[in-house]
Amino acid sequence: MAGEQQDHQTSVYHHDDQGNPVEQSSHDGDTVSETRLSDYWQANLKFLGALLVVWFSVSFGAGIIFADTLDQYTFLGFPLGFWFAQQGAIYVFVVLIFVYVIGMSRIDRAYGVEDDDKTSDTAGEHTS
Amino acid sequence: MSVQVLTYIFVGITFAIYIAIALWARAKSTTDFYVAGGGVHPVVNGMATAADWMSAASFISMAGIIAFMGRDGAVYLLGWTGGYVLLALLLAPYLRKFGQFTVPDFIGERYYSKAARVVAVVCLIFISFTYIAGQMRGVGIVFSRFLEVEIATGVMIGMAIVFIYAALGGMKGITYTQAAQYCVLIFAYMVPAIFISILVSGSPIPQLGFGGTMADGSGRAVLETLDGVLLDLGFGAYTAGAKSTIDVFAITAALMIGTAGLPHVIVRFFTVPKVSDARRSAGWALIFIAILYTTAPAVAVFARLNFVESVNEKPYEETPAWFRNWEDIGLVAWQDKNDDGRLQYRAGAPFAGAPDFTDERGESGQRLMANATTDTDNEVYVDRDIIVLANPEIAALPDWVVALVAAGGLAAALSTAAGLLLVISAAVSHDLLKKTFSPTLSERQELLYARIAIAVALGLAGLFGIYPPAFVAQVVAFAFGLAAASLFPAILLGVFSKRMNKEGAIAGMVAGLGFTFSYIVYFKFISPDSNTAANWLFGISPEGIGFIGALLNFAVAGLVAAMTAAPPQAVQDLVDDIRLPSGASVAHKH
Structure with a gap:
């Protein structure tokens, strides 16, 4: 599961990375084309899915459903x-x-939609 | 110096710090007031989020509850931290990108409907009040035990302090105060935990200590010793679960989804400058939270062990001072069923209900009760809320540690109460008045109403604290179930489904909330006698029913949305925009 995803990410990286670092930090979401947004969103969902599988396995899996089975093994005295x-x-x-x-900022950069290098210094002020 | 004097000093110093910070960080605009100007550093925001989120229930009650639940206590540990992961991954960055003030703001705009906004406001107010009542109760317990004032007076002092810095500083004041409160509470939690871990297991790291061996030279494992002691007294083994797996699963899920739907936590992510900051800030917050959450189960084990050893079979006259101190305020009690003058601590309820003290004293000097006896051998009543607070005394730690814990408990309760008050006031002044009923309101008027709303909300919360509906963590669990069944699904669908429309979202929220609310009210208030596994739906207790409520919400929302028109193009564009991190700017005015 992890390997497959890695492939997908890196291939996109090469494809897209160098091209658009300037436009991407634009304040206007419209400069990102519909297809790029949808590819970005798919990559995002895949990554989220993988993380949630881990999240579920350690809590509901190991901690609840299989807890009794796992209790026969000892770890750090527990x-x-x-x-x-x-x-x-x-x-x-x-x-x-x-x-x-970390993963999301990579995906953001790969698709040229990251928010870095912008706004953080002036963020407190220009609200009104 | 006595414990009481030390406590006054510690509490006094910390309160002075909180108020000084509030004065320094006074809110000047509605942006300051609602989202701290949107310019808080991720680490500071992480600390503030952690303090906001770790309530009196986490600090005061949780280890106590785990101590008496054993392995099943993991529902709170897993539920509250696991829900945080959901919040960080599924909601926080998108809500930050959306960039408005409140959770009902998001629901109202995303579902292009005043009705949806009002439904969200109602959910939010209900959840926040349930939750805040628990905080005020915690404040009352600390005051009455350590500063020896009436619970009612304690609650009122707590209210006054919160009012000063919440109404004055708004989110800006609260954020910086909460960062300070985090430092106070984590220090106050760790110091006694480390002491006790060294005493019991010889290890200075509590997280490892409770898996280690006893320091008494017996060479037995701590958990094994505790299991043995409890089995001898007729309890179940500590490391084995007593609840059914499906119930543990449902309660954990309800707490997780509920955590992710808690408005006062979600709103924290509106205060950082950028989407990537929102992600980072969530990570920092979970580190800060995990320090306490991995320590709590260790504290639970040590406390249970110490409690049994210092109470069981002791003649009343020889019980430690803490036992009689807590008896004086009615949170422990002893009924000498076999007239031997000794405390027998066994499984089962010692008598029916909470102690109903008469003014008389028994032969040994204990307070007598009017309660009907039960036929168990147990003679000792102990309120689980006292375990963390009494722990330093039970382990005979120095007085300053006891005082420190009191200040920490107050920090935990006050920080959460302040965060909750703020979302209530924003919901009333911003979502109800400005956005729904009176759009012409000027910014100054809106701020004024926000401050009035805090005062009113605080007054009501105080009443709940003085006349509490149940004990702290139970009240909080109620709030989680409702948050799980209403807000979380609506927000999640709002980000992850473009097709979700207002009809679906409103129907889902109403169905989820209505179902969960009725189920809890039925088993907790209308027919408490039938609150047993045999009568529960799928064997799921009222604590876990929010999980089913959330599923119902998703199902109803999906069904209704499929049968009604897609949302307008502008709203679908809004969803596209939320999904992109770039272009995230400061929370804007509207």
């Missing part, structure tokens, strides 16, 4: 199912969000 339910899943959650942050 029954394994108990550890996933009360410790492990939370660590994985933290990692997941950071993988998401």
Whole structure:
């Protein structure tokens, strides 16, 4: 699952990356064509899907549904199912969000829709 | 110095800091007031989000509940942190890109309908009030135990403090205050946890300590020891679950979806400058949250072990001082069923209901109760909310640690209460007055109404705190079920389905909320006697029913949307725009 996705991402990278770094930080969403948006959205959904599979497996899977089965193994002194339910899943959650942050900024750049290099310095002010 | 003096000093210092920050970060515009000007650094915002989100329930109640639930307590750990992942991945970046002030703003614009906005406001107010009542109750407990004032007085002092910095500073004041409150609360949580972990297991890292061996030289594992002690007293083993798997699954799911739908947490992502900041900020917040959430189950294990050892079979006269202190405010009680003058702590309820004290004292000096006895051997009543607060005393830690925990509990309760008050006030002044009934309102008037709304909301919340409906975490669980069944599906569909229209969203919210609300009210209030697994739908308890409510919401919304017209082109374009991170600017006026 992960490998397949990796391929997709990198191929898009080569295809699209260098071209549009300037237009992309435009404030106007219209400069992004419909097809590019839809490709971007598909890549986004695929990535989200993969992360949610992990999210589900460690919490509902290892921590709840298979907890009793996993409890026969010991990890760091804990029954394994108990550890996933009360410790492990939370660590994985933290990692997941950071993988998401990094992965998404890659996808954003690959499709030229990232929001970096813009607005952050002046952000507090120009509201009225 | 006595514990009480130390507590006054700690609480006094922290309150002075909060108010100083509020004065420094006073809100000047509605943008400041609702979304802190949209210019908060992701790490600061992460801390503020963590404090906002870790309520009195997380700080005061959670470890206590886990201590008495054992493995099943994971529903709270998994539910509250796992929901955070959903929020970070599925909602936060898109809502930031959308860039308005409130959750009903999003629902109202996305579903091009005042009716949808009003439905969202009603959901939001209901959820926030349920939740805030729990916070005020937490404030009351801390005040009455550590500062020895009446619960009602404690609640009123808490209200006054929150009012000062929420009404003055708005979101800007609240954000910076909450970052400070995070530091106070995490320090206050970790210090006793580390102490106790060293005492019980010899390990300075609680997360590892409760998987280690006892420090008493017996060489037995901590969890094994606890399982043994509990089985001897007639309880179930700590590391085994007592609830059915489907119920644990549903409760966890309801808490997860509910967390992701909590308006006061969602609105935090409106305060950072960019979409990528919203993503990063969610990551930081979860790190800050995880520090407490991985410590809580360790605290639970140590506390349960210490509690049994310091209470069971002790003659009343020899019980530690904390036992009698908490007895004085009615959160622990002892009924000497076999007249041996010793406390027998066993499984089962000691007597029917919460203690109903008479003014008399028994032979050993204990407070007597009018409650009807049950036929269990258990003689000890303990309110689970006290475990974290009493923990330092149970483990005989220094007085300053006890005082620190009191200040931390207040920080947790106040930070969450302030965040909730803000979304209530924004919902009333912005969504109801400005956007629905009186569009000509000037910015100054809107700000004034926002501040009035905070005052009114605070007054009502205080009443709930003084006359609490149930104990802290249970009240909060109710709010989660409702958030799961109403707001989360509507927002998610709004981003991920272009075809979703106003008819579908409104029908979904009404169906989800109506179903969940009726189910909970039926089993909790109308017919509490029938609140058993045999009568539940699919064996799912009222705590977990929000999961079914959310599924119902999705199903009804999809069905109704398929039978009605697609949303207008402008709205479909809006969805396209939300999905693109670039071009995200500051939350704009409208």
